[in-house]
Amino acid sequence: MTTPPPGRRQFLAGTGAVGAAALLSGCVTSGSTGKSESGGDVTLQSNLSAPQAKTAMQKVVEDFGKQGGAKAKLNTVAAETFRTQLPTYLTSANPPDLYTWYPGSVAESYASKDLLLDVSDLWTKPELTGYSDALSKLCTSAAGKKVFVPTTYYWWGVFYRKSNFAKWGVDEPKTWDEFLDLCDTLKGKGVAPIGLGAGGNTPWVASSWFDYLNIRINGAAYHRELLAGKHRFDDPEVRKVFDRWGEALPYFDPNSTALPFQDATTALLQGRTGMMLIGTFFADSVPKEQVEDLDFFRFPVIDPKVPVAEEAPTDGYFASARTSRETEVKELMRYLATAESQEIYLKHSSGTALPTHPDAKDSGTALVKKGRALIEGAAELTQYFNRDSSDALQPPADAALTRFLAKPKEIGSILTTWQRESQKIWGR
Amino acid sequence: MAAVVTGNPVAGEERERRTAKEDNGPRRKRSTRVPPVVLAFVLVPLLAEAFWVFWPAVQGFYLSLTEWDGVSAPRFIGLGNFREMLHDDIFRTAVLDTVLWLLLFGGLSALLGLGAALLLQQERRGVGFYRAALFLPVVFSLVATALVWQAMYQPDGLINQALESVGLGSLTHAWLADQDTALYAVIVPALWRQIGYVMILYIAGLKGIDPVLYEASKVDGASRWQRFRHITLPQLRSVNAVVLSVIVIDSLRSFDVVWALTRGGPYHSSELLSTYMYSTAFQSLRLGYGSALAVVIFVLAFGVIASYLVRAFREAD
Numbered sequence: 063m064t065t066p067p068p069g070r071r072q073f074l075a076g077t078g079a080v081g082a083a084a085l086l087s088g089c090v091t092s093g094s095t096g097k098s099e100s101g102g103d104v105t106l107q108s109n110l111s112a113p114q115a116k117t118a119m120q121k122v123v124e125d126f127g128k129q130g131g132a133k134a135k136l137n138t139v140a141a142e143t144f145r146t147q148l149p150t151y152l153t154s155a156n157p158p159d160l161y162t163w164y165p166g167s168v169a170e171s172y173a174s175k176d177l178l179l180d181v182s183d184l185w186t187k188p189e190l191t192g193y194s195d196a197l198s199k200l201c202t203s204a205a206g207k208k209v210f211v212p213t214t215y216y217w218w219g220v221f222y223r224k225s226n227f228a229k230w231g232v233d234e235p236k237t238w239d240e241f242l243d244l245c246d247t248l249k250g251k252g253v254a255p256i257g258l259g260a261g262g263n264t265p266w267v268a269s270s271w272f273d274y275l276n277i278r279i280n281g282a283a284y285h286r287e288l289l290a291g292k293h294r295f296d297d298p299e300v301r302k303v304f305d306r307w308g309e310a311l312p313y314f315d316p317n318s319t320a321l322p323f324q325d326a327t328t329a330l331l332q333g334r335t336g337m338m339l340i341g342t343f344f345a346d347s348v349p350k351e352q353v354e355d356l357d358f359f360r361f362p363v364i365d366p367k368v369p370v371a372e373e374a375p376t377d378g379y380f381a382s383a384r385t386s387r388e389t390e391v392k393e394l395m396r397y398l399a400t401a402e403s404q405e406i407y408l409k410h411s412s413g414t415a416l417p418t419h420p421d422a423k424d425s426g427t428a429l430v431k432k433g434r435a436l437i438e439g440a441a442e443l444t445q446y447f448n449r450d451s452s453d454a455l456q457p458p459a460d461a462a463l464t465r466f467l468a469k470p471k472e473i474g475s476i477l478t479t480w481q482r483e484s485q486k487i488w489g490r
Numbered sequence: 491m492a493a494v495v496t497g498n499p500v501a502g503e504e505r506e507r508r509t510a511k512e513d514n515g516p517r518r519k520r521s522t523r524v525p526p527v528v529l530a531f532v533l534v535p536l537l538a539e540a541f542w543v544f545w546p547a548v549q550g551f552y553l554s555l556t557e558w559d560g561v562s563a564p565r566f567i568g569l570g571n572f573r574e575m576l577h578d579d580i581f582r583t584a585v586l587d588t589v590l591w592l593l594l595f596g597g598l599s600a601l602l603g604l605g606a607a608l609l610l611q612q613e614r615r616g617v618g619f620y621r622a623a624l625f626l627p628v629v630f631s632l633v634a635t636a637l638v639w640q641a642m643y644q645p646d647g648l649i650n651q652a653l654e655s656v657g658l659g660s661l662t663h664a665w666l667a668d669q670d671t672a673l674y675a676v677i678v679p680a681l682w683r684q685i686g687y688v689m690i691l692y693i694a695g696l697k698g699i700d701p702v703l704y705e706a707s708k709v710d711g712a713s714r715w716q717r718f719r720h721i722t723l724p725q726l727r728s729v730n731a732v733v734l735s736v737i738v739i740d741s742l743r744s745f746d747v748v749w750a751l752t753r754g755g756p757y758h759s760s761e762l763l764s765t766y767m768y769s770t771a772f773q774s775l776r777l778g779y780g781s782a783l784a785v786v787i788f789v790l791a792f793g794v795i796a797s798y799l800v801r802a803f804r805e806a807d
Binding site: 146149152175177261262263316319325453460461468487 | 559579645769775
């Protein structure tokens, strides 16, 4: 049987009806405010997009799937997109369930608005009872609820290639003066002593220099207070930081603000720069065989009277308070807190991070042992500029620091502007 | 809806025959009645537009009167955001850069687009290749284009290498990292992409000019410049209106290439209103202020285009 072709008017009427139906259904869906449907895989939204880290996350999720309980689906998003979209994810009616992110003030900004799932009960389970008090405190909101499960932490240090230091006949410095001498020697050998990588999409790397100089000169307590808005960026104490930075500035790679940290890493590996203050995450983009040639030293001591603090950012997970898969999400978070899952992650990533579970084995390399000793020997730990303040304060800092690197003599007006821009964020 | 539209064809024919015999009054009334299907074709897209375009735009206007971090409830502050703009140095930089962008990007793309169109309008052997080559960048995603140019602008990239190889090593530069060159370096890929598009618009305009006009002017002894000045330019007036609208809108919404290359930096030296709006809203999480910036962009685009069109219509009358 053949169906006669529809007439023009029928066709038009039909098209109009379909359009109206589509519009109405669109209205209904977009206006929905209900929770996401229960059941199904737990959505794990991850910002770990470096190849090794992404593979490691996939292995962790696969292993969780083999446990026989709930299942998870990994959704890796580029780090910058993830960061800008996070408030939208958490406030949407149908949010992803679980997120890779940071504890401390960053998590608190969402916890204070009741956007994070209360996971206090998880912290009474065997997987988490052995975690240190410092970690427990870091994962607790101001309201006293646990909102975070930490899984790894890492350290920042001044990294270099052992073979290059041996070739150049130089050693690790301990003090600021020794550091400047080392820079002088390297410069004499035609090498740019200090690589940075604050160009492209990673201007935030420059904050590491500000953080370290501030905690070495003014101490970690002052640093945290400054980032919380209790001091001003145009205070004389902050000016001292830039005076010291100015001493090292002639030794920075001229391409410091032209290359992102990934390219600056390549320059370090190829021996075009001598050393680089960076976190161990950079090793996720380094070929495995070259990781063995990497070493680092503690950021030099400037004032021996100031207790030595180190940057040791903690990574882990928080969940949306609006998830409808609360049981499954907690099952996954409990699994992520185990020594087993953390070892799987470290095995498949660059292996330079440290696990938070006290029984989990780290990769055991000399580099990791040295990193663990650095953190354990520190009088205090800080997280990082944006983690100790907020993501919103990072752009004014990026602008101020890149401006300083280009025009150090304008530091007066740079600090005034930095304070004014930050005030707008603190004041809201 | 279908029953209303189709109705009864036989009854419809009878009615039409009857109305032909009747006086003009009711006939005119019937003929102006809009068929429901046409109404549906107007109303359904209007509803869709209202829901997905007008409503968010109205919400944007409302948000510009609030202080909002994207997470808590917005707090109404009246014209506070607009008052803040008056004392905002970065806003001032962004406005100046946007004007500069409009002049350089807009002016050069119109001039070079017209020049390319004049060169390539005539059907000669191989002209299709050149047209395609100039139009090709339009096809590429602007972000992909920006990434390619980013690699070329790198300190050891193609541009610096080329300068070195021709003995101009002293001119090598960190193009995107220098406050003095970043904005101009970003304009180049944007221009590279826009020229082909403007060229196509002008070629279409040039093809529409009656060749008799040129022949007559040649007979009258007009020079090439006179033909261009007195025939081509006046005949392209309607295309100019389109090109201007496109250029103004494209200039004010230029974002992707700048964001991919410099993110408005270093130190806001390539900051456009669009990049400042994005970074304020989504990086500093000041969505109220970001919305106020979006309102300014809208008013500027609308103002420039409306004033030009009003003038163009007046001249046409």
